[in-house]
Amino acid sequence: MQQPTPRSTPHPHPLRRVPVQQRSAARLxxxxxxxxxxxxxxxxxxLSTRAVAHRAEVPIGSVYRFFPNKRAIAAALARRNLDAYAARITARLTTPEAPLVWRHAMDVVVDEYLAMKRTVPGFGLVEFTVPAPRESRQANYEVADRLLGLLAARLGLDAADERLRTAFLVGVETADALLQLAFRTDPAGDPAIVAETKELLRAYLARYLDGAAPDG
Structure with a gap:
């Protein structure tokens, strides 16, 4: 019997207080x-809470109202990055007049990660988890589940299927390692390694996704 893929350990919300007013949300x-x-x-x-307060031009008390320490600020930034990543992918793939082509979707998943890596401030250190200490890459479980959730409905997949969850986790872990290598090789992301990463993802996921939706 296939064992379920372990989900990431739930982390407490990094915010001490969730803003409800527009002014507080803007300050956050x-x-x-x-x-x-x-x-x-x-x-x-x-990084320090005092430096963050100074740069944000808010009282230090405003920072502590939301966060107990710098690690919590970084964790909230990582969560915002993941939400932004999901939104960017969704925007690229939202074409109601055309069926979703899963191979194209995998390219978009990689391309939007690359775009954030190259343009989003701080993303090189805080992608989807805090940088120190690295939390045993637990964030990749959440990334894999988020990606599967984004694609499942449009591909006619069951997002709770443990076999698929395992496949997406393996894909995310593999792409993560290879894209880190791409940026170690070239500060802009070595294009040959990026191309091989896309090819590997397509070849690996074909056994699970071919036939799931119209493809080209």
């Missing part, structure tokens, strides 16, 4: 933007 956004900018400039080790 400034705090996360400031965190991202400082990560880009100084790295995680030199």
């Amino acid at each position: 956004a400034r705090i996360l933007d400031a965190c991202a900018e400082l990560l880009e400039e100084t790295g995680y080790e030199d």
Whole structure:
């Protein structure tokens, strides 16, 4: 009997208080933007709540109202990155007049990750999890489940199918490792390694997704 793929351990919400007013939400956004900018400039080790407050032009008490420490700020930024990543993929694939081509969808998954890696401040250090210590790549379980959830309905798949969940997790882990290699080889992402990553994903997932929806 196939064993279920373990889900990532649920993490407590990084926010001490969820903003309900537009003014508070805007302040939280400034705090996360400031965190991202400082990560880009100084790295995680030199990040501090005081520096974030100064960059965001908010009182230090406003930072502590939302977060107990810098790790929680980074965790909230990682969650925002994952939400943004899912939204970017959804926007690229939302074409009601045409059936979803899963091979194209896999290219979009890789391309949107690359775009964020190249353009989003702080993403190089905080992708979908805090950078130090690395949480045994637990974020990849959430990324895999989020991607499967985005594609399942349009491909006629069962998002709770453990075999599919395992396949998407393997795909995410593999792509993660190869794309990290691409950026170690070339600061912009080595195009040959990126191309091989896409080819590998298509070949691996074909055994699970061919026939799931009209393809080209």
